[in-house]
Amino acid sequence: MAKRFSTETYVKGILAGDRVMLSRAITLVESKLFSDQELAQQVINEVLPHAGKSVRIGITGVPGVGKSTFIEAFGTYLIKEQGKKLAVLAIDPTSQRSGGSILGDKTRMEALSMNPQAYIRPSPAGKSLGGVTRSTRETIILCEAAGFDTIIVETVGVGQSETAVHAMVDFFLLLMLAGAGDELQGIKRGIMEMADAIAITKADEQNVQKARAAKAEYQNALHLYPIGPSGWVPKVSTCSALQNTGLDAIWQTTADYLELTHNNGFFEKKRRDQNLQWMYEAIRQGLEDNFYSHQQVKQQLQSIAEQVKNGQKSAFAAAAELLRLV
C-alpha cells in the first residue's frame, strides 16, 4: 500500500506545483478506500479556493480521428506559442475492458509527456462511468490548484462519456475526419449539437480538398441548429497535426468563445450551473448506490425488472414495490 501523507502535506505540495504530490493526491481521489476518499475530500476542500482559474477544454472524436496526435500537437502549440501550463486528463470508461484505449499509454504523446509545462494523467481504470467522471472532475480541481491554467479533458465520442465531459468543461471541441461517410457512423447522436467547434483533422497532403469540402458541409449543417444560450455560433476549421497547421485558428476560436462568454456572463453562469449540477448528480448517485445495494432490493430487482420488460407489471407499480422494500 502506498504511503499516505497529512492533508497539509498534500495541500502545500499541490499549491507549490509539486507534480509528485499532485499525482499522489489524484491517486487518493481515484481510490475506492473510504479512508482515502475522506482524505481526498479534505485536500480538495483546502485547495478549492485556489482552483477554477483555468480554461477547461473538452475534446472528443471517434477512434481513428487522431485524438492523441492532435492533442500532442495542439498541446505543444499552447505551451510554446501561448505560454500555457497544460494538464491533459481522460475519461474513458471503455479502458476498464480494453486496458486503456486512450492515454493509457503515455508514449502516444511522447513530446507532450516530456514537456515540463505539461502534465498527463491517464483515465482511472476499473471504475464505472460515474466513478470515472467524478474522479476526473476532482482531478481538474487539483490540477488547477497546482497551477495548470489549461485543462484538456479527452474522451471517445462513442458512449455516454461525452455528456459527462461536456458538463465539466467550458469549451467542447469535436474532432472529425473528412469524407463524411462511414467514419461518421461511430459518432453518437447528439454530440454534434454539443460542440462549440468542430475541427476536421488530417487536412494534409491529398486530404486537403476533402477537408475543405467537409468544413463547408459541417458549417452549413451547424447553421441549421439554433444558437444556444451562450450566444456563440459554433465554428468549423481544418487542421493537420502532421504539418502543424490550423492549430492557431483553433486556439483563436477558443479565445473568441472565451471573450464572448466572459463578456456576456455566460462563462461564469455555466461554471456555477455545472457546480450545482454536479452536486445534484452526486446526491442522486448517493441515493441510488444506497438503494441498489440494499439486500432485499438486490434479491428482487431482477425478477421484477423482467416482469416490467415483458409488460406484466407497470413500471410505476414495480418502482413502488421496490421502494417499499427499504
Added chain:
Amino acid sequence: MAKRFSTETYVKGILAGDRVMLSRAITLVESKLFSDQELAQQVINEVLPHAGKSVRIGITGVPGVGKSTFIEAFGTYLIKEQGKKLAVLAIDPTSQRSGGSILGDKTRMEALSMNPQAYIRPSPAGKSLGGVTRSTRETIILCEAAGFDTIIVETVGVGQSETAVHAMVDFFLLLMLAGAGDELQGIKRGIMEMADAIAITKADEQNVQKARAAKAEYQNALHLYPIGPSGWVPKVSTCSALQNTGLDAIWQTTADYLELTHNNGFFEKKRRDQNLQWMYEAIRQGLEDNFYSHQQVKQQLQSIAEQVKNGQKSAFAAAAELLRLV
C-alpha cells in the same frame, strides 16, 4: 369530490371502450390523492395485459408551427383513410403557468374532438414535468386498453418535455416551418437528432417553394447524422393541413418505420427498454422526492447550494454533507 368506483367497474368500463369510464380513470391517474393513486395503480395493473398494442407517435414543434391544425388534419386522415382509432394526449408543463397553451382548449381541434373514433385529453394541469410525464405514460396504457390503436402524444419543442415524450413513443415526428431562420431559434438543441421524421408544415400557396427548399436542406443535414440503432434513416417531407396534402406521405413514412423496426426487432426492444427506463426513473424520482422533502435537507439545501455555486464548497463534499442528514 368526484365519485369513485370499484377497480372492477373501471376495468370493465375501459375494456368495453366506455369513454366516460376512461376519462374518470385518467382523472384518478392525475390525482394527487394517495387513495386515488392506489386505486389508479390497481386499475392499471388489471388492464395492462390488454395494453401495448398501439402505435405511439410523438409530435413536437415550436409554437406557431401549426401543431393543433396538423394533428386535426393528420388525425382525421388516420381515422378516415386508415381506419384508426386515435387518442391524442399532451405533455405541456408550461400549461401550469399559462393555463394551457396546447390542447388546453379542445375547440382548437374541433372536428377531431367531435369524431367518435377520436379521444382527446388535454395535458394535466398543476403538475411538475415528472408528474405530467408519469400521468401521460399511464394514460397511454389506459387508452390502449380502451381500444385506441394509435396514440399521438403532443408536446412543445422548447423545454425538456420532448425527451420525456421521446422516451414513451415508438416514432417521433418533428414539425418545422420553412424559412430556416428565426423560427429555428426556439427549437431546443438535440431535438432534431431525436426525430424519426421531419414534416415541413404550411407547404401551401406562396410557401410551396420555400418548403421544398427547406426539405432538401434538412434532408442533407440529417444525412450528416449517424444512423441510430433502429437502422432507420430519418425522412423529411412537406405537408399542408390547410390543403390536406402530404399527410399520406407522413403516414407512409411512419408505416415504413414500423415495418423496418418490427422486422429487425428494434420496435419490441425499444418498448422493453422504455418500460425498464420508466421503472428506473420512477425509482429515482421516489428516492429524490423522499430525500428533498426531508426536514433537515429542506432547511440546509439552499445555503449549501449557494456555497457550491460560488466555488466555496466542492460539489461532492456538499452532496456528502446533505446525504448524511437523512
